[in-house]
Amino acid sequence: MKKETQLISAGRSKKYTQGVVNPVLQRASTVVFDSVAEFKEAAKNRGNHALFYGRRGTNTHFALQEAIAELEGGAGCALYPSGAAAIANTLLSFVKSGDHILMMDSAYEPTRDFCDKILQGMGVSTTYYDPTIGAGVSELIQDNTRVLFMESPGSITMEVQDVPSLVKAAKAHGLITMLDNTYGNGLSFRPLDFGVDISIQAATKYIVGHSDVMMGVSVATEEYWPTLRENSYLLGQCCSADDAYMALRGLRTMAVRLKQHEQSALQVANWLSEHPLVDHVRHPALPSCPGHEFFKRDFNGSNGLFSIVLKQGNQDALDALVEALHHFKMGFSWGGYESLITTNLTMKGLRSQTGWNFGPVVRLHIGLEDVEDLIADLSQGLDVYASKL
Known part of the structure; x- marks a missing residue:
């Protein structure tokens, strides 16, 4: 089955749709039972997608879990109220005091904050590694290292990681491997096909796609799904x-x-690559992006997210650029139908092991607007930017 077809059919068994096209919307806290035997049977196994209590889920949740697990090729899917919650609770499900984790230096900022402000206080230490280190990560593995965490491409600076080499090094030392796959989304990249144990997404982004729901998902292999399912349940995670x-x-x-995000973003990225103010474009599908060779080897496609590095700039110029734009709005997140922009004058506080010797970074999410309108908007915005230099 092609992936496009899979997205239409996944999670739509008759027990969830009950004779209509979409799975039913079933809200519930309390589930009632007709007999003690029925109650005991439902209580036996948290993994059997049986109605038991609202926090375990309803048929609406079960349909989504089955669909995401099928999309990512895993044994099961846990749901969370945000992508940050998915990352935090997946880590909490597998580490304890005295453990050590390896985290790429290009991590999503809330992931870094969770390691530095929560895990550290629980006695779990973190070493940040260069996202381009590949097999060299072996040299950073300690006797108490429990998890190797990846994010490919990395947040903001978009480094694509050599996932097979990282996984091979981790497995040689018995580590659990996790990957933030929000960019890869299960269509463009399936981490479990490359030996990763757990794939995590902020479903807020491309799965939901309309900037109106906060949600995270975590899909595990058969080996790690029971632990992830049980511990996430005990931590009270639900949506x-x-x-x-x-x-x-x-x-x-x-x-x-x-497909439209990808097509439009590539057109905008190629236009920006020729702009005199732009030092280089960090779009995984372009050779100027670190790890582009791994993107070509491992990914099936890209999407609307990429960054550009400007040759020079200051905060006033960056602020003027953002305020001059009409179609690009300044806001956190990405993956919705709308175009967004965020800026970073420096990467201070966002990197600890890898230096940043370039100019200001502008991250763009290319939405579903007409691409010529977006290019015209960026053109006039960059003119304003130039006037402030």
Whole structure:
């Protein structure tokens, strides 16, 4: 089955759709039972997608979990109220005091904060590694290292990691491997196919696709799914049935949306690569992006997210650029239908092991607007930027 077809059919068994096209929206806290025997049977196994209590999920949640697990090729999927919650609770499910984790230096900022402000206080230490280190990560593995965490491409600076080499090094030392796959989304990249144990996504982004739901998902292999499922349940992780329904609706159109995001972003990225103010473009599909060779080898496609590095600049110029734009709005997140922009004058506080010897970084998410309108908007915005230098 092609992935486009899979997105339409996944999670739509008759027990969830009950005779209509979409899985039913089933809200519940309390589930009632007709007999003690029925109650005991439902309580036996948290993994059997049986109604038991609202926190375990309803048929709406189960449909989404089955669909995401099928998309990522895993044994099961846990749901969380945000992508940050998915990362935090997946880590908490597998580490204890005295453990050590390896985290790429290009990590999503909330991931870094969680390691430095929460895990450190619990006695779990973190070593940040150069995202381009590949097999060299072996030299950083300690006797108490428990997890190797990856994010490919990395947040903001978009380094694509050599996932097979990293996984091989980790497995040689018995580590659990996790990867933030929000960019790869299960269509463009499937980490479990490359030996990764757990794939995590901020479903807020491309799965939902409309900037109106916060959600995280974590998909594990058969070996690690029981632990992830149980510990996430014990940590109280759940999301609303309404949000699960919205994620299912977004999932159905994700493939066609991604194609347009990809096409438009490549057009904008290529235009920016020729702009006199731009030092280089960090789009994984372009040779100027670190790790581009791994992207070509491992990914099936890109999307709307990339960054540019400017030759020079100051904060006033960056602020003027953002305020001059009409179609690009300044806001956190990405993956929705709208175009967004964020800026970083320096990478101070966002890197600790890898230096930054370039100019200001501008991260763009190319939405579903007409691409010529977006290019015109960036052109006039960069003119304003130049006037402030």
